[in-house]
Amino acid sequence: MVTVRYFGPTRLLSKRSGVRVEAGSIVELLEILAALDQGVTLAALRNSLIFVNGDSIHNLKGFRTKLADGDEVQIFSPMGGG
Amino acid sequence: MATEFGGYMGKVLKINLSDRSVSEYPWTDRDREMYLGGKIMAAKILFDSLASGVRPFAPENLLVVTTGPLTGTGAPMSSRFNISTLSPQTGLIASSNCGGDFGLHLKRAGYDGLVITGKSPGPVWIEIWEDEIKFNDAGDLWGKTTQAAQAMLGGKNGKIVIGPAGENLVKYAGVFSNERTAGRAGAGAVMGSKNLKAVVAGGSRRPLLADESAARKLFKEWSAMLRAHPITGEQLPRLGTAGLVSIMNVRKILATRNFRHGQFNDFEMVSGEMLAEKHLIKNRGCTTCPVQCGRRVEVRGKNVKGPELETLVLLGSNIENNSLERILEWNWLLDELGMDTISAGGTIAFAMELNEKGLWKNGLEFGRTDNLAGIFEDIAYRRGIGADLAEGSRYLSEKYGGKDFAIHSKGLELSAYEPRRAVGQGLGYAVSNRGGCHLNAGYVVLLEGLSMSINPQTTRAKAEMNILFQNLMEAASAAGICLFSLYDFIFPFLLRRPNSLLSRLVNKSMTYLGPSLHVINRLKRSPLPVNLPQLPHPEAVRHVTGMKVDLLALKTIGERGFNLERLINIQRGLTADQDSLPKRLTEEPQDPNDPGTVVPLGKLKKDYYQARGWDSGGRPTEKTLRGLGLTGGK
Ligand code: SF4
Numbered sequence: 124m125v126t127v128r129y130f131g132p133t134r135l136l137s138k139r140s141g142v143r144v145e146a147g148s149i150v151e152l153l154e155i156l157a158a159l160d161q162g163v164t165l166a167a168l169r170n171s172l173i174f175v176n177g178d179s180i181h182n183l184k185g186f187r188t189k190l191a192d193g194d195e196v197q198i199f200s201p202m203g204g205g
Numbered sequence: 206m207a208t209e210f211g212g213y214m215g216k217v218l219k220i221n222l223s224d225r226s227v228s229e230y231p232w233t234d235r236d237r238e239m240y241l242g243g244k245i246m247a248a249k250i251l252f253d254s255l256a257s258g259v260r261p262f263a264p265e266n267l268l269v270v271t272t273g274p275l276t277g278t279g280a281p282m283s284s285r286f287n288i289s290t291l292s293p294q295t296g297l298i299a300s301s302n303c304g305g306d307f308g309l310h311l312k313r314a315g316y317d318g319l320v321i322t323g324k325s326p327g328p329v330w331i332e333i334w335e336d337e338i339k340f341n342d343a344g345d346l347w348g349k350t351t352q353a354a355q356a357m358l359g360g361k362n363g364k365i366v367i368g369p370a371g372e373n374l375v376k377y378a379g380v381f382s383n384e385r386t387a388g389r390a391g392a393g394a395v396m397g398s399k400n401l402k403a404v405v406a407g408g409s410r411r412p413l414l415a416d417e418s419a420a421r422k423l424f425k426e427w428s429a430m431l432r433a434h435p436i437t438g439e440q441l442p443r444l445g446t447a448g449l450v451s452i453m454n455v456r457k458i459l460a461t462r463n464f465r466h467g468q469f470n471d472f473e474m475v476s477g478e479m480l481a482e483k484h485l486i487k488n489r490g491c492t493t494c495p496v497q498c499g500r501r502v503e504v505r506g507k508n509v510k511g512p513e514l515e516t517l518v519l520l521g522s523n524i525e526n527n528s529l530e531r532i533l534e535w536n537w538l539l540d541e542l543g544m545d546t547i548s549a550g551g552t553i554a555f556a557m558e559l560n561e562k563g564l565w566k567n568g569l570e571f572g573r574t575d576n577l578a579g580i581f582e583d584i585a586y587r588r589g590i591g592a593d594l595a596e597g598s599r600y601l602s603e604k605y606g607g608k609d610f611a612i613h614s615k616g617l618e619l620s621a622y623e624p625r626r627a628v629g630q631g632l633g634y635a636v637s638n639r640g641g642c643h644l645n646a647g648y649v650v651l652l653e654g655l656s657m658s659i660n661p662q663t664t665r666a667k668a669e670m671n672i673l674f675q676n677l678m679e680a681a682s683a684a685g686i687c688l689f690s691l692y693d694f695i696f697p698f699l700l701r702r703p704n705s706l707l708s709r710l711v712n713k714s715m716t717y718l719g720p721s722l723h724v725i726n727r728l729k730r731s732p733l734p735v736n737l738p739q740l741p742h743p744e745a746v747r748h749v750t751g752m753k754v755d756l757l758a759l760k761t762i763g764e765r766g767f768n769l770e771r772l773i774n775i776q777r778g779l780t781a782d783q784d785s786l787p788k789r790l791t792e793e794p795q796d797p798n799d800p801g802t803v804v805p806l807g808k809l810k811k812d813y814y815q816a817r818g819w820d821s822g823g824r825p826t827e828k829t830l831r832g833l834g835l836t837g838g839k
Binding site for chain 2: 130131132134140169170171172173174177179180181183185186197198199201202203204205
């Protein structure tokens, strides 16, 4: 099982803070999430900032990053203002 | 002194509280072209008027309240005004920007700015109705909270007031207008030192615009553009600035436990998402702003202003408090008492660590929140340990020790961003003219992990990025526009498609663009106008004032302002040593296993001084000053 946490506008759209699902990779995970939540489209997910256990997927294998049981995936939108 | 330019009222009012005299401060069209307005205009007035050796609480210190040419014209995000003075926290120039409607009403009264000097023998409030200026006894207002005082003053005019903290000279007391605050650097305490409780302004005058129809058309388009941008159109209205807490946590830049860490286990409990889900009643913001980034929340059955990001962090993760309810209450309480939530929170966190280390037994503990409301009141009234806390972190570190972990720069507590994982932001904090402020710092953290993902640890190009943003921010602020308008600088595709090849390429390549940015920073004019479609600021200034400015010209005005503030600070004794950060941030790695997770300040500062055209002591060279028209002394 992978734990997914939504943050920022995605969280408000999905109306939930997170979910636990089975997925072997980021690409697979995003498809599952898009099918699960009405407010969140696959395109929106693919255009999010995605972190696996605190590491940006940009520093891993991008969408091909493999996921293992117990991983936490955090999904953000780019932000500004403070 | 009337003006040929549109947007301005053409008059600056000088008020001496000591002898209750009123006169016009000389401000010419040449000054308007050179310094535009807002904080840069205020810096010029302070530069010309402050005698050396004047201390912040001396009657001779000035309180300069200024607007920009766009203030009150109907331009989006233009309900802004500025207060500058010598800061009791830093002893240097302080400028603080506020979104309350005082600036708008000051212009309706017929003035672009106020220069207040002297000291009233007793509590006073000033009423400005066009040409009629009245000094009123403020005996019954003295001691009242910021909202109570504003309610007593009544009417629909613009107001600035202080609370008990300002009256009692708490070093980080702010000035309040409606519910908005000129919070940072202690302008409220300077007002208190002058026995000035409030200024009320109003009238029926309106600025004339040089090209009214072109300006109106542009304002409409600009508002639409702001509404369509991912930051100003989506994130800020939906989550406010509070929305940043979560991404700061994952980027390890969320100030936690007096800046010991960059992550907080309970970050979600004090996040913007939690605020939106559990407490938000509605959005609220400054007049004439299509973004409305402020929040309304419920506290004890009352509908009050919600906290900004900075407050959530400084009174949340940084003191290891996970109760959002407490933060909402304290935010309201601190506003009522009239003090800056950032410096109040930063000072409390430092006192907690002093207590933990046995350097000052004060009863304050990380994670303990039950005693803090009482402590905030004690600060405002300088009771018990509140008397020491009212002086801020630098004073505490001089009295009790702990300089290495007193988290301030030049005496001003740092804001919410832990800079060891965003070293450009760290540089900015150190060289900022007003001390540890994230905005005067240049806000490079925006690129280092919030909006973009450039390498946050490299020193490459960070000096140049800082300079570019600092200069643009100076100019936007001087024009009278909210700094958040500059977020549109970031092309929407970088935010909407952060995983695209192009975005990743831009993120990767930006830190190699130092030399190009340096050329842009140095460029003062070009034969053909240079503008960026996503930054309509120069066009707005052109239509409103009639001045022939492009983006380069505005940037140069910003650079002039930043250097002028620097000159004031140098006159006040500033040396390069004070462009500093506490050792915790420069020598103690955030990750004990990664020695690179510090701010390499020596290298960054060297790059910065060179790129600014300053000498190795951090002083602008003669050539730099000449290029900016700042030679020739006062
Ligand atoms: S963006 Fe926020 S702070 Fe800026 S003018 Fe609008 S409401 Fe005020």
